[in-house]
Amino acid sequence: MAEWLREEKVKTIVDDILDKIPEQFNMHDIMQRVEERTPYVIVAFQECERMNTLMKEMKRSLRELDLGLKGELTISSDMEALSNSLFLDQVPPAWTKLAYASMNGLSSWYVDLLIRVKELETWTSDFNLPNSVWLSGFFNPQSFLTAIMQVS
Numbered sequence: 001m002a003e004w005l006r007e008e009k010v011k012t013i014v015d016d017i018l019d020k021i022p023e024q025f026n027m028h029d030i031m032q033r034v035e036e037r038t039p040y041v042i043v044a045f046q047e048c049e050r051m052n053t054l055m056k057e058m059k060r061s062l063r064e065l066d067l068g069l070k071g072e073l074t075i076s077s078d079m080e081a082l083s084n085s086l087f088l089d090q091v092p093p094a095w096t097k098l099a100y101a102s103m104n105g106l107s108s109w110y111v112d113l114l115i116r117v118k119e120l121e122t123w124t125s126d127f128n129l130p131n132s133v134w135l136s137g138f139f140n141p142q143s144f145l146t147a148i149m150q151v152s
Contacts, residue, residue, distance in 0.1 A: 013086045024052040039147035050139040054098040100139045
């Protein structure tokens with residue numbers, strides 16, 4: 001009985017994340033809209049590309065786990081690790097390797113990820129440097145600091 005409840009909780013988390021995860025950034029479109037590739041624009045490109053890599057892995061692994069939970073795939077050790085992380089509200093190690101640094105649990109981390117996507121969408125809509133930036137939300141904060149030094 002407990003295993004069934006656990007699987008139901010994991011399935012709910014999988015569905016919730018898959019329902020809310022944004023589409024990947026269309027890098028071709030974003031790059032076409034840029035007239036001048038300033039250091040800040042390059043940082044925006046890099047952040048969007050890294051976010052795409054993370055979101056692609058999240059979708060892939062969650063869809064795979066979903067098939068496993070439905071009995072359409074055999075549960076692998078990677079799928080089991082993902083399931084355990086989701087159940088324990090931890091960011092899965094496979095995602096952590098691709099993500100920005102964070103000490104948050106999965107639910108808070110995912111809220112932050114959605115906020116970060118919105119910030120990147122805003123930034124890449126006009127490529128005007130935001131009035132303030134969430135430095136720790138960058139995949140590579142050093143690249144932004146380097147861009148500041150290059151522009152100053």
